[in-house]
Amino acid sequence: MTQKIKKIMLIFPTGKVLKGHFHHCEIPMGLAYLAAVLRDDFEVKVLDGRAKFKRIVVPGSKWEYFGYTPQQILEQIKEYSPEVVGISCLSSFHFPDVIDLFKKIKKADKNIITVTGGTHPTFLADQVMSRHPEVDFIVLGEGEETFRNLLLAIDSGSRYQGLDGLAFRNDNDGEVRVNPKTQYIKELDSLPFPALDLFPLDFYEKKSIPFSVTCRSKKTAPILTSRGCSSSCVFCASKNYWGRHYRMRSAKNVLDEIEYLINKYGVKEIQFIDDNLTLDKKRAIDIFNGIIERKLDIYWNTPNGVAVWTLDEPLLELMKKSGCYELTVAFESGDQDVLNKIIKKPLNLQYAARMVNKMKELGIQVHSFFISGFPGETKEQILRSFAFANKMDLDSAWFFIANPTPGSELYDICVEKGYISKDFSFEDIEYNLPHIETEDFTKQEVEKLVLTQFNKYNISLIFRHPMRFFKKYMILMITHPIMTFRSIFADLVKIIGK
Numbered sequence: 001m002t003q004k005i006k007k008i009m010l011i012f013p014t015g016k017v018l019k020g021h022f023h024h025c026e027i028p029m030g031l032a033y034l035a036a037v038l039r040d041d042f043e044v045k046v047l048d049g050r051a052k053f054k055r056i057v058v059p060g061s062k063w064e065y066f067g068y069t070p071q072q073i074l075e076q077i078k079e080y081s082p083e084v085v086g087i088s089c090l091s092s093f094h095f096p097d098v099i100d101l102f103k104k105i106k107k108a109d110k111n112i113i114t115v116t117g118g119t120h121p122t123f124l125a126d127q128v129m130s131r132h133p134e135v136d137f138i139v140l141g142e143g144e145e146t147f148r149n150l151l152l153a154i155d156s157g158s159r160y161q162g163l164d165g166l167a168f169r170n171d172n173d174g175e176v177r178v179n180p181k182t183q184y185i186k187e188l189d190s191l192p193f194p195a196l197d198l199f200p201l202d203f204y205e206k207k208s209i210p211f212s213v214t215c216r217s218k219k220t221a222p223i224l225t226s227r228g229c230s231s232s233c234v235f236c237a238s239k240n241y242w243g244r245h246y247r248m249r250s251a252k253n254v255l256d257e258i259e260y261l262i263n264k265y266g267v268k269e270i271q272f273i274d275d276n277l278t279l280d281k282k283r284a285i286d287i288f289n290g291i292i293e294r295k296l297d298i299y300w301n302t303p304n305g306v307a308v309w310t311l312d313e314p315l316l317e318l319m320k321k322s323g324c325y326e327l328t329v330a331f332e333s334g335d336q337d338v339l340n341k342i343i344k345k346p347l348n349l350q351y352a353a354r355m356v357n358k359m360k361e362l363g364i365q366v367h368s369f370f371i372s373g374f375p376g377e378t379k380e381q382i383l384r385s386f387a388f389a390n391k392m393d394l395d396s397a398w399f400f401i402a403n404p405t406p407g408s409e410l411y412d413i414c415v416e417k418g419y420i421s422k423d424f425s426f427e428d429i430e431y432n433l434p435h436i437e438t439e440d441f442t443k444q445e446v447e448k449l450v451l452t453q454f455n456k457y458n459i460s461l462i463f464r465h466p467m468r469f470f471k472k473y474m475i476l477m478i479t480h481p482i483m484t485f486r487s488i489f490a491d492l493v494k495i496i497g498k
Helices: 029-038 070-080 092-108 119-123 125-131 144-156 201-207 251-265 281-293 313-321 336-343 349-362 379-392 409-417 443-464 466-479 481-496
Strands: 007-012 015-018 043-048 063-066 084-088 113-117 137-139 166-169 176-179 220-223 269-272 299-306 324-332 365-372 396-401
Touching: 007 029, 007 070, 015 092, 029 043, 029 084, 029 144, 043 070, 070 092, 084 092, 092 113, 092 119, 113 119, 113 144, 119 125, 125 137, 125 166, 125 176, 137 144, 220 251, 251 281, 281 313, 313 324, 313 349, 324 349, 324 379, 336 379, 349 365, 349 379, 365 379, 365 443, 365 466, 379 396, 379 443, 396 443, 443 466
Parallel strands: 007 043, 007 084, 084 113, 113 137, 220 269, 269 299, 299 324, 324 365, 365 396
Antiparallel strands: 015 063, 137 166, 166 176
16 A cells, blocks of 8 residues: 555544433543644644534434534545544444444545554454455554554555554455554653644533543643553453553653643643552652642542552642542442452452541542442342442442453453353443343343442432532533433433333
8 A cells, every 4th residue: 555645634433422421522632642643744633523512313322422423524524635534443332433434434535544443443453354344454552653653654655564553454365464562652751742732622621521520620631641550450451452561651741741731721620541640659749749849730630540559648648739639439349359359459448448538538529430240249249339339428429330341351251151142242332231141130130220329329419418519510510501410310210211
């Protein structure tokens, strides 16, 4: 394949959620990093397909769409006339829409080079390439270096067939080849800051539904300070996606980005979206001390969770002093046996409870995640997990249903044990929908247990701690009152109807 490349268009697909759920829209950091790397060599345009809060009605669908329609996205592609279109496929339920868009692109201009990446195409690369001729390339896992090298090779007419982490078809026989991902960026400081200037920042500020859903300030920005995770939780594919080792940006590099965001864009809140911000305690201390020493006046939180076993009381005090107003604690389960033997998460519940008490003492809000419905988990253990959550008196909690995602150990277990149906599709995965059925519970039982707990817990917060509730959700209720009401009661209506 020889083709001169001038323009590249990177796309995040149209917004998609279960009916009644929040239409959240935050800067897609994967595309922001790609754009920052690619624009040194090519002209780059970015389109966030969610960045238009207009509902798109699809009769009979369990999904609710919002943003730009596929036709509107296609019109922007035609207007820009790129040689390459890259579409992010962050989750499996986005995949059908990504493929539909690729088909439309190829029908409009078969010469456009199509590239995708993300968890679904990474872990199912051979299947995707074999079934979908409209996809020319898949960039596996961490994509900055592979994507750039691919485009440079195509542009110069040189070989790309040996590139690490690339799926493609042989030119001579069309046979699919998947080069495994083995090489990762060692020095994350070498990456430029994400190209936020290519995104509609005014839109994100106006809509104010960032990664964490809630926020203290409308002027918020995400930051990724590390990649990878040292844990091996059964339901998570992060360690396989980012490589099985933890890599960090230096504290100085992180602080420089925060300062840049404040000075350039007037950012007042930072959301650290790492899998684990505090795994290296010395670096974490340097970051938090640096925020104080540089007088960076910001709020910050950790919407993707923080590993409680890396925390201690002095560190929490420093975090509070540096602007931390909320921490998300991913308990996953409130039953220690489930954590140890089934989920394989290195979390001690007694220690976690101690740290949560310290957070509350410091005035740090505590949000939390719980997941139920794992193979080997009993209904009694699920109820014990809920009882633990109720006892902790958290500021808010999200209760999810375990799902066998691509690249996870959980999927392999479910296939081996026959816990998912023959017509199971990754494309139906959403953490409020059940797909696993074991000797201990049916799909319907798990769904009712989890959704009932979710609604009882969070609606009761209004009456137990009204000031906490309004403090957390105030901006959301002001900017999106109808959506907030619909989301709070969507699952409750679903339960009553069963």
